[in-house]
Amino acid sequence: MPHRQGEGASPGRTVIRLVLLLLGADFIRRNWHVVAVAGLAWGSIGVSLMIDALDGVLNFPLTLFGCLLLLESLVTLWVAQSGMGAQKTLRRVKGALFLLIAVLVITRHQASDMVLAILFGVAFAIGGALQITSALVVRFPRWRMALAGGVVQIVLAIVFFQPYPTHYKGTVPFCLALGLIFGGWSMIWLALRTRMLPPQVSLDRLASRTSDNDRPFDAGLYRGDESMQAMLRTGLAPVASPAGPAAPLTIHVWTPTGSAKGPARRQPVIDRYIAAVDTNGVISTGHAALELLPDLYISLYPAEEIDRSPDQFARLLRATADNDVKGRYLSDYRSEAAAWCESTEKIVFRDYRRAHLDRFWQRYRQAEIYNLTYRNCSSTVAQALEAALEGVMGHRDRHWSNAVRMMFTPEIWVASQIRKRAVTMAWTPGMVLDYARALRAVVHPRPLSWAASLHLALRQSRRLRRGWRARRHQQQDQQAPPP
Numbered sequence: 001m002p003h004r005q006g007e008g009a010s011p012g013r014t015v016i017r018l019v020l021l022l023l024g025a026d027f028i029r030r031n032w033h034v035v036a037v038a039g040l041a042w043g044s045i046g047v048s049l050m051i052d053a054l055d056g057v058l059n060f061p062l063t064l065f066g067c068l069l070l071l072e073s074l075v076t077l078w079v080a081q082s083g084m085g086a087q088k089t090l091r092r093v094k095g096a097l098f099l100l101i102a103v104l105v106i107t108r109h110q111a112s113d114m115v116l117a118i119l120f121g122v123a124f125a126i127g128g129a130l131q132i133t134s135a136l137v138v139r140f141p142r143w144r145m146a147l148a149g150g151v152v153q154i155v156l157a158i159v160f161f162q163p164y165p166t167h168y169k170g171t172v173p174f175c176l177a178l179g180l181i182f183g184g185w186s187m188i189w190l191a192l193r194t195r196m197l198p199p200q201v202s203l204d205r206l207a208s209r210t211s212d213n214d215r216p217f218d219a220g221l222y223r224g225d226e227s228m229q230a231m232l233r234t235g236l237a238p239v240a241s242p243a244g245p246a247a248p249l250t251i252h253v254w255t256p257t258g259s260a261k262g263p264a265r266r267q268p269v270i271d272r273y274i275a276a277v278d279t280n281g282v283i284s285t286g287h288a289a290l291e292l293l294p295d296l297y298i299s300l301y302p303a304e305e306i307d308r309s310p311d312q313f314a315r316l317l318r319a320t321a322d323n324d325v326k327g328r329y330l331s332d333y334r335s336e337a338a339a340w341c342e343s344t345e346k347i348v349f350r351d352y353r354r355a356h357l358d359r360f361w362q363r364y365r366q367a368e369i370y371n372l373t374y375r376n377c378s379s380t381v382a383q384a385l386e387a388a389l390e391g392v393m394g395h396r397d398r399h400w401s402n403a404v405r406m407m408f409t410p411e412i413w414v415a416s417q418i419r420k421r422a423v424t425m426a427w428t429p430g431m432v433l434d435y436a437r438a439l440r441a442v443v444h445p446r447p448l449s450w451a452a453s454l455h456l457a458l459r460q461s462r463r464l465r466r467g468w469r470a471r472r473h474q475q476q477d478q479q480a481p482p483p
Contacts, residue, residue: 014416016183019406020190022442024353024391028194035191043184049177053170060173066105073098076410094410105172113168120175121160128153134425138373139318146424247293249352249388251381252333252343253433254287285372286429288381289343290388291333292354298361299330300380302370318373327370347436351396351443352388360387378427382419385436392443411441 020028020035028035052059076095101119104112131150135143156178160171289299303326330336337343361384369375393402406412415438422431 014420015407015413016186017190018412018416018419019403020187021386021390022392022406023394023403025194026391027394028191032191032195035194036188039184039187039191041184042180042187046177046180046182046184049173049180053173053177060170062105062108062172065172066102069098070102070106073102091410094413113171114163117160117168117171120171121157124153124160125157128157130421131424137318138426139320140374140424140426249349249357250291251347251349251385251432251436252289252291253345253347253429253436254341255344255429255433256284256286286344287340288378288429288432289330289333289336290381290384292357296357296361297330297332298380298384299333299336300370300375300377301328301330302326303328303368306372323373324369324371324375327368327375329365329368345433347433347440349385349388349440349443351392353391353395354388356390357384357388360384373426376427378429378432379422381432382422382427382435385432385439389439389443406442409442409445411438414438415442 049060073095076091076098101116104116128150131146131153135146135150140146160174287299289297291297306325333343364380364383393406396402415435418431418435418438422428422435
């Protein structure tokens with residue numbers, strides 16, 4: 001998927017782009033007109049909902065929507081027990097959140113409408129504040145666009161907070177309308193742009209975060225001749241032969257706490273997503289790498305160690321060209337683990353597109369550049385993973401029901417939120433870890449379908465009932481008087 005720093009997309013728009021990434025450019029090229037028409041219809045419905053929410057006469061079926069949302073939340077909570085690890089947690093969070101919103105919608109009380117407005121307003125305010133802060137601190141390419149997007153989110157938060165003109169009655173339709181409008185526009189834009197792409201170019205060239213348009217081309221940090229530099233500018237690298245995957249693709253993550261030598265203090269969120277400080281005051285940001293045996297390993301390091309002392313760390317957060325340094329790519333995981341330590345976490349993908357990954361790596365490795373926030377180990381692995389997963393769902397199943405199923409998968413929403421925060425701040429090993437786990441749950445779902453989820457949930461429910469009955473009979477036998 002395109003890594004556009006500062007795109008400031010809405011959650012719905014980001015989800016749609018991620019779904020279309022997994023469907024693949026070939027899928028969209030064949031059905032670009034369907035995607036464009038669907039986007040137009042989606043946007044038109046959003047506009048009508050916006051008018052309905054703001055004109056003072058609400059025609060939106062709130063009660064029906066609340067009942068459907070309640071049913072969805074109950075089913076999600078029911079089947080959550082059949083998930084595993086992070087998948088179970090995500091389904092529980094999604095089910096609980098949807099249950100709260102459904103109850104507030106169904107009650108149809110003025111206080112409920114106000115609570116919903118406050119919830120949505122707080123979400124937009126926090127999102128806008130984070131986006132504005134990251135844009136001002138990191139100064140990534142297009143940071144001014146991100147700053148404007150953050151201001152728009154703050155304005156929308158104010159719109160949710162103030163009662164005029166509907167006294168909070170149009171909160172739910174207004175929020176849905178925003179998602180539909182942004183999502184429809186994203187579908188139309190992506191369909192038209194993909195239609196014009198040559199067959200050998202993937203979706204990441206639409207708005208590549210590492211494209212040479214983001215900053216002036218520095219020939220001193222690139223190796224290769226003029227023909228290779230021209231190839232980098234156009235993105236038309238030769239494509240490797242599409243051989244089937246001979247080995248699983250593994251994402252290695254060294255978390256900040258796992259790689260630091262004796263963290264001085266525990267700060268769960270900061271330690272996981274930003275950095276950990278050891279007893280000597282040295283900051284450890286962790287590391288991420290991608291491995292595909294026997295011949296592909298993606299691990300980017302600075303050629304010379306960067307001074308990460310606290311007084312220099314704030315300056316290094318800026319994604320500006322003056323912080324670009326010479327980079328180096330390590331050869332294999334074994335040597336890296338022997339020189340440092342074993343990776344803290346390993347996320348394995350069995351299904352991927354090797355040809356897409358080879359094409360990305362052939363282009364990307366020509367630039368030996370490292371930037372702590374703009375082009376680091378984590379952003380490199382995230383882009384490589386997206387290149388490997390592009391079209392994997394569309395190649396597996398070409399039916400449109402596959403896209404609809406993904407839209408209702410909680411993990412795709414979590415992955416889209418992680419990606420949105422990462423491209424407007426910076427990719428970190430913790431974000432790569434959660435992003436890879438969420439995408440793995442989408443690409444390799446456990447269980448494979450909602451029907452299977454319900455089946456497993458029913459089986460587990462029957463096992464619990466049998467266990468409860470057995471314990472009750474055992475207690476009755478123990479309490480019975482001896483003959």
